[in-house]
Amino acid sequence: MLYQIIDILGTVAFAISGVLVAMEKRLDLFGVLIIAFVTSIGGGTLRDLLIGNTPVVWMRDLTYVGTIFITVVFAIIFVNQLKYLRKSLFLFDTIGIGLYTMLGVEKGLEAELLPIMCIFLGTMTACFGGVIRDILCNEIPVIFRKEIYATACIVGGASYFLLISLSLKESYAYIVAIIVVISLRLLAVCFGISLPNIYKFRS
Amino acid sequence: MLYQIIDILGTVAFAISGVLVAMEKRLDLFGVLIIAFVTSIGGGTLRDLLIGNTPVVWMRDLTYVGTIFITVVFAIIFVNQLKYLRKSLFLFDTIGIGLYTMLGVEKGLEAELLPIMCIFLGTMTACFGGVIRDILCNEIPVIFRKEIYATACIVGGASYFLLISLSLKESYAYIVAIIVVISLRLLAVCFGISLPNIYKFRS
Amino acid sequence: MLYQIIDILGTVAFAISGVLVAMEKRLDLFGVLIIAFVTSIGGGTLRDLLIGNTPVVWMRDLTYVGTIFITVVFAIIFVNQLKYLRKSLFLFDTIGIGLYTMLGVEKGLEAELLPIMCIFLGTMTACFGGVIRDILCNEIPVIFRKEIYATACIVGGASYFLLISLSLKESYAYIVAIIVVISLRLLAVCFGISLPNIYKFRS
Numbered sequence: 297m298l299y300q301i302i303d304i305l306g307t308v309a310f311a312i313s314g315v316l317v318a319m320e321k322r323l324d325l326f327g328v329l330i331i332a333f334v335t336s337i338g339g340g341t342l343r344d345l346l347i348g349n350t351p352v353v354w355m356r357d358l359t360y361v362g363t364i365f366i367t368v369v370f371a372i373i374f375v376n377q378l379k380y381l382r383k384s385l386f387l388f389d390t391i392g393i394g395l396y397t398m399l400g401v402e403k404g405l406e407a408e409l410l411p412i413m414c415i416f417l418g419t420m421t422a423c424f425g426g427v428i429r430d431i432l433c434n435e436i437p438v439i440f441r442k443e444i445y446a447t448a449c450i451v452g453g454a455s456y457f458l459l460i461s462l463s464l465k466e467s468y469a470y471i472v473a474i475i476v477v478i479s480l481r482l483l484a485v486c487f488g489i490s491l492p493n494i495y496k497f498r499s
Numbered sequence: 500m501l502y503q504i505i506d507i508l509g510t511v512a513f514a515i516s517g518v519l520v521a522m523e524k525r526l527d528l529f530g531v532l533i534i535a536f537v538t539s540i541g542g543g544t545l546r547d548l549l550i551g552n553t554p555v556v557w558m559r560d561l562t563y564v565g566t567i568f569i570t571v572v573f574a575i576i577f578v579n580q581l582k583y584l585r586k587s588l589f590l591f592d593t594i595g596i597g598l599y600t601m602l603g604v605e606k607g608l609e610a611e612l613l614p615i616m617c618i619f620l621g622t623m624t625a626c627f628g629g630v631i632r633d634i635l636c637n638e639i640p641v642i643f644r645k646e647i648y649a650t651a652c653i654v655g656g657a658s659y660f661l662l663i664s665l666s667l668k669e670s671y672a673y674i675v676a677i678i679v680v681i682s683l684r685l686l687a688v689c690f691g692i693s694l695p696n697i698y699k700f701r702s
Numbered sequence: 703m704l705y706q707i708i709d710i711l712g713t714v715a716f717a718i719s720g721v722l723v724a725m726e727k728r729l730d731l732f733g734v735l736i737i738a739f740v741t742s743i744g745g746g747t748l749r750d751l752l753i754g755n756t757p758v759v760w761m762r763d764l765t766y767v768g769t770i771f772i773t774v775v776f777a778i779i780f781v782n783q784l785k786y787l788r789k790s791l792f793l794f795d796t797i798g799i800g801l802y803t804m805l806g807v808e809k810g811l812e813a814e815l816l817p818i819m820c821i822f823l824g825t826m827t828a829c830f831g832g833v834i835r836d837i838l839c840n841e842i843p844v845i846f847r848k849e850i851y852a853t854a855c856i857v858g859g860a861s862y863f864l865l866i867s868l869s870l871k872e873s874y875a876y877i878v879a880i881i882v883v884i885s886l887r888l889l890a891v892c893f894g895i896s897l898p899n900i901y902k903f904r905s
Contacts, residue, residue, distance in 0.1 A: 529845065635843065
């Protein structure tokens with residue numbers, strides 16, 4: 297139950313981030329809908345395609361499409377008020393990537409993939425909706441350029457397999473891993489931490 | 500037979516729209532070919548991937564590849580004459596999206612998806628070739644920005660399920676839905692109708 | 703054995719080309735990794751998706767991910783030295799597209815596709831990693847704009863089927879086709895040959 301509520305909050309947060317980017321680009325109603333949609337379900341769709349899990353998950357469950365649609369309608373109407381919710385949205389988004397990461401890891405385990413591939417799938421589930429959003433809006437994806445974001449997902453996914461290998465119970469490791477993703481992201485944003493600058497090597 | 504002729508005319512119209520965009524971007528021969536190709540078959544390919552219908556349809560049937568190849572050769576040679584065909588091309592394109600929408604809906608029904616997902620697949624079949632074309636040409640997809648285009652497909656697809664639920668025979672509903680898509684697109688272009696402006700809500 | 707060494711050299715060359723493009727765009731460490739990754743395995747991934755060969759190949763074999771990761775680390779550290787390796791890199795890349803082309807053709811044959819579709823898959827395997835790299839970096843794909851590149855793959859793939867139809871043994875035809883791709887690319891670059899200019903038809 298809690299799980300489903302968080303899943304929906306994550307979907308909402310991702311959809312709103314899509315609406316905001318799309319409206320900045322002055323897309324029309326259809327464009328805004330599609331961008332909100334791919335931001336929310338793009339990562340999971342790519343994951344399902346890569347492991348051959350078709351029809352992809354949102355085609356078999358109305359919850360996602362319904363949630364996104366309602367979110368878009370409200371987001372467009374209350375777009376001026378959204379700025380007061382910036383902190384809540386950031387929190388939903390952060391909880392969302394934590395949960396999506398472990399959802400992706402789980403799908404990888406079901407497909408009997410190696411741990412590193414599961415971590416990869418988890419990171420993709422959490423981050424690639426935003427990548428597709430940015431490509432459709434003709435931007436270089438933001439997660440390739442700044443902030444700890446995908447890195448939090450990778451570390452969180454890795455911590456799951458580390459804890460399992462230390463014989464921790466799976467359900468505990470699952471929850472700890474989600475907390476690791478969320479904490480890393482919060483810490484990185486609060487303290488302005490980013491990846492080491494690789495351009496210092498250059499002359 | 501009529502069905503196949505329209506299918507080929509749609510493929511031709513989409514391929515030509517690809518050639519025109521690619522030549523505007525000064526791509527080379529190979530680039531023009533690929534853009535024509537993805538404009539024609541990109542939407543159907545994405546649809547087939549999402550429902551797991553692989554190998555995708557144009558890999559198993561030479562008609563599409565052959566039609567597109569011949570179209571590109573003629574379009575490049577007669578590019579200066581194409582402007583006199585603007586109206587015919589618009590008509591083919593419009594008939595094309597009507598037909599492609601219902602093709603996508605049909606594939607969704609075969610995969611036993613919910614009506615709303617079938618409508619989604621139909622719209623994707625008709626519109627996402629153009630989306631991929633625009634992404635490859637480094638543009639924000641045109642259908643996200645102006646004109647009734649995808650909206651015509653959505654309304655047409657919805658009208659199919661409405662008519663079925665009113666116990667109309669499937670084949671009649673199929674044809675009516677195609678006519679709805681075509682009429683809406685024609686009306687929208689003739690009268691300059693576009694989606695409601697969502698930016699008036701902004702301060 | 704030789705086969706695997708060339709496969710790895712190709713992967714390395716593609717990954718380095720990804721690093722160079724990504725660093726030019728000033729992406730961060732994660733961005734550089736992802737771009738290197740998609741440049742190396744993007745073409746094969748798209749091929750596997752289109753023919754329904756999932757989970758895609760690099761998910762079931764650590765060699766690719768490991769090779770790319772090590773390559774990226776070294777490429778970032780020695781980025782200033784890479785310019786002295788320009789010729790070696792070009793050679794690896796050229797050998798890489800030769801090999802990747804025939805790998806793709808082989809997968810098409812396994813999926814019992816028509817020769818033209820096999821050639822298509824081979825060209826996609828060799829070239830579309832670079833296409834996805836350029837899209838993610840917000841550029842019009844370079845292979846759509848200049849140089850003989852994809853064309854070498856197409857001609858090489860076609861020569862394979864020509865030789866087979868002339869009753870040449872498959873393994874010989876396979877090797878000759880790879881040599882055709884490599885030679886064409888080398889000749890094109892050495893003599894500055896490009897595709898015929900299609901814009902001379904314009905007024």
